[in-house]
Amino acid sequence: xxxxxxxxxxxxxxxxxxxxxxxxxxxxxxxxxxxxxxxxxxxxxxxxxxxxxxxxxxxxxxxxxxxxxxxxxxxxxxxxxxxxxxxxxxxxxxxxxxxxxxxxxxxxxxxxxxxxxxxxxxxxxxxxxxxxxxxxxxxxxxxxxxxxxxxxxxxxxxxxxxxxxxxxxxxxxxxxxxxxxxxxxxxxxxxxxxxxxxx
Ligand SMILES: NC(=O)c1ccc[n+]([C@@H]2O[C@H](COP(=O)([O-])OP(=O)(O)OC[C@H]3O[C@@H](n4cnc5c(N)ncnc54)[C@H](OP(=O)(O)O)[C@@H]3O)[C@@H](O)[C@H]2O)c1
Numbered sequence: 001x002x003x004x005x006x007x008x009x010x011x012x013x014x015x016x017x018x019x020x021x022x023x024x025x026x027x028x029x030x031x032x033x034x035x036x037x038x039x040x041x042x043x044x045x046x047x048x049x050x051x052x053x054x055x056x057x058x059x060x061x062x063x064x065x066x067x068x069x070x071x072x073x074x075x076x077x078x079x080x081x082x083x084x085x086x087x088x089x090x091x092x093x094x095x096x097x098x099x100x101x102x103x104x105x106x107x108x109x110x111x112x113x114x115x116x117x118x119x120x121x122x123x124x125x126x127x128x129x130x131x132x133x134x135x136x137x138x139x140x141x142x143x144x145x146x147x148x149x150x151x152x153x154x155x156x157x158x159x160x161x162x163x164x165x166x167x168x169x170x171x172x173x174x175x176x177x178x179x180x181x182x183x184x185x186x187x188x189x190x191x192x193x194x195x196x197x198x199x
Contacts (some may be wrong), residue, residue: 040089140193155199
């Protein structure tokens with residue numbers, strides 16, 4: 001398969017590339033790194049990415065960020081950071097990618113544990129992760145031509161604990177290689193409309 005990995009140079013993306021590259025052609029995409037560049041906050045940039053790559057069989061998105069911080073002072077503008085980036089960035093990868101994906105292809109997006117198991121400062125990300133999972137469930141029954149869509153909702157990644165340990169006290173870190181195998185299940189398996197929770 002020809003598989004696009006957006007966020008290929010990140011902590012999760014690198015492991016997904018390692019998992020899939022032994023069996024498939026991988027197009028690595030990042031904002032500044034990779035074979036092709038995209039800024040998922042821009043629909044124009046997403047269209048240019050698909051034009052550059054052409055037809056493909058699967059897209060995996062392991063990217064997206066949003067606001068993390070004190071709830072008592074959180075503003076609407078801070079909520080919109082992640083709505084524009086992690087949420088609509090990934091949704092637009094699907095909406096625009098529909099025009100380029102081959103029949104029986106698949107989209108795999110990334111949400112996260114905060115939709116189910118919140119941490120202090122994470123309200124905006126909890127909202128965005130839940131919205132992404134909802135989009136996947138809804139879109140899965142309407143995509144035509146055997147095209148599938150799933151999300152992977154990882155717990156905090158073991159390899160990211162240097163960065164996140166103080167926020168995720170008590171959470172069970174998940175090895176990134178275990179998470180990567182779930183992306184393989186989404187891409188190489190046959191399930192549709194699933195939220196693969198890995199925590
Ligand atoms: N790490 C965790 O513990 C964890 C747990 C649960 C969920 N998640 C979710 O998993 C996803 C990936 O996390 P990660 O820790 O692997 O991220 P990461 O290490 O920070 O990597 C982010 C990747 O996304 C690319 N990127 C950043 N902004 C972009 C943009 N505007 N357009 C296109 N590409 C962009 C980066 O490319 P450049 O390097 O070129 O900028 C990089 O390849 C995120 O949605 C995160 O919320 C992470």
